[in-house]
Amino acid sequence: MSPTNRTVVVTGIGATTPLGGDAASTWEGMIAGRSGVKPLEQEWAADQAVRIAAPVAVDPSEVIPRPQARRLDRSAQFALIAAKEAWADAGFTAKAGDDPAVDPDRLGAVIASGIGGVTTLLDQYDVLKEKGVRRVSPHTVPMLMPNGPSANVGLAVGARAGVHTPVSACASGAEAIGYGIEMIRTGRADVVVAGGTEAAIHPLPIAAFGNMMAMSKNNDDPQGASRPYDVARDGFVLGEGSGVVVLESAEHAAKRGARVYAEAVGQGISADAHDIVQPEPEGRGISHALQNLMDRTDLNPAEIVHVNAHATSTPAGDVAELKALRKVFGDDVDHMAVSATKSMTGHLLGGAGGVETVATVLALYHRLAPPTINVENLDPEAEAAADVVRGEARKLPVEGRIAALNDSFGFGGHNVVLAFRTV
Template sequence: MERVVITGMGLISPLGNEVESFWNQLVRGESGISRIDTFDTSRHKTQIAGIVRNFDPDAHFGRKEARRMDRFVQFAVAAAEQAVSDSGLVLDQIDRERMGVYVGSGIGGIQTLLEQKDILNSRGPERVSPTLVPMMISNMAAAMISIRFGALGPTLSPVTACSIGNTAIGEAMRVIRLGLADVIIAGGSEAAVNEISLASFSNATALSTRNEEPARASRPFDTERDGFVMAEGAGIVVLESLSHAIRRNARIHAEVIGYGSSSDAYHIVATHPEGAGALQAMKLALADAKLAPEQVDVISAHATSTDIGDKSETKAIKKLFGEHAYRIPVTANKSMTGHMLGAAGGVEAIALVKSLQEGIIPPTINLEQPDPECDLDYVPNTAREVKARIGLSNSFGFGGHNAVIVLKAYSS
């Protein structure tokens, strides 16, 4: 089977709109959470989110093209452009029938739907845009990336809620391993910070209401956590077979060596309290990578800053790794980015690649009073220099979807 490597990375996030600025802020322990100023939150219990700033779609795409894309598609295409540029791919020199796209979104173009519903109510059916449906459907991020780069190979839009990024990377890895594609652009995108999503999550008591201290609101594993913080963005990587990357003398960021997926089969929103599905996915990922638990150097946790979620993930890690669990640094990027939903896995994969490259583990910020049931080494508040070769990244989603990937520092 083919080995699979990451040759390109791109992202749009509340911590910056390209990889280096994002990484620098992550390592410094800076928060991307702020008060929402994109719509009126005066009647909302939660008034904070991880908002993408300084992203001008009209300047990036041109006004006409930008208006044909929902915000989640704009993010995905912009991140994919970065990733392809970073990869050094020369499109005219590769077989684009063997180039695919695996990019998904959990919620898709909900903002476009809301805007067109308002037009329907106020101006009548004659004024509803004929592009409503193609703008809002979740597969349009993958479709637009495919169109952008002339990718004629396997193209898929996985919808596994907040585990989408890892699902996309893992499933794409399998396709390349089997020799069915040479290159796949993979990841996730989300732009769902709006009135109705905020109201729904808030009424489900899932969101933090620490409105006066936005930067301190997302606090995984801390006793004072009171829910997750919604965020938006996109995280995209270019995956290639090692043989293809070597043939074109590509720079290789890391290798994808394992993938595991499972279902909790438990509840539509609540994670299994004992972390059964998370444990199964991690086991499968390590088995796929042909690794013993003791060989893992760092874990990028899903860690959304919810009571049951943080506890169940900690339980799953301890069940799988035993005593070694207490020796593995576990980092929670969402303490700084917020929860980017379908974009989270892709962005966190990029952060993990940077950790393997730079030998630095980003901190879990706001961890001031650790939950007694969350007693692992979460790299509290300050980044740590650690020489790491193998990292495991967890992503879990509503409905019980679990997806775990294993990354390795590349060596020939």
């Protein structure tokens, strides 16, 4: 098999999210239809128009030793937690070089963030203003760098084949995983740790997104605020956390007897060239990404039975995505169970693609599609375009190979679609 045709598989998963401190508890929360959205209890939230968010269920201070945490932005802390879980889940017992099962020169890391160390930047600016130059932390620069999470994950696992940081707003995490797939497929690496992370629950991002009218202001009903496809949806709820997978060439995984969750089939990428923040209303850019995926892989529309939708709970974006699915797949969309897990986790921005890849892979592995919660009155346009899984998880076909898509789109018109398939 030539390097450009190498089969890529997922052998490890990790997550820390508003639903749980690891992948298992996150998945359990999704299948149960549990919301991770809560009222913001910080003093600064009192003056905000938006006073709800979805913080991680387990604070990183409970996992990472304080001396190490003081040198890491919160986004990097999340990434390390998820990456270490995924690394162990893949069956590796130590960093590359110390574990003979992986060559550090054949190991890569691709961890994305949409905003990077924004909380470090803003907090240290406050220190500068209030306490003066000498009190600014000497760790500020490596903490605020957008590549900080990927660099720290690369150090933790011993990656020397390349460490990368795609930045494409809310498509960043998915783009990182797509980049990791290509690193293996083209022969640059045998194993890649890939995913996304974000930590932006802070006064300025909350105020900025709120003033854009992008976020839900349903402060009186936090757990019902994120409601993709519902006629009353009024914006996304900001979440935080990280999702990471271990990607591996099928040959490398087989040689070491690794458990395989799913095949990572490939990616489709496009750009809207429409507006810096607004989605193209007919989903043309999304359609292009979907078609790009189908043109570049051996996927058959008939085997795609599940879509983890981007669906952030915004009036324009949710329906545009479903229209694109219908445009590309036609009547085949009727057998695709569409789930919007942001209804439970909120929107993790650059971390969304990572967490939702974990959810997509587990949906295939368990043959079970998570529900979309809070859909009390389904938007007629959504109902006409696709089959939304509402209220309760839904079983997927138990026989034969099945595939699933994970959609991620970002400000700037970035569109990424990932495809996975059972093995």
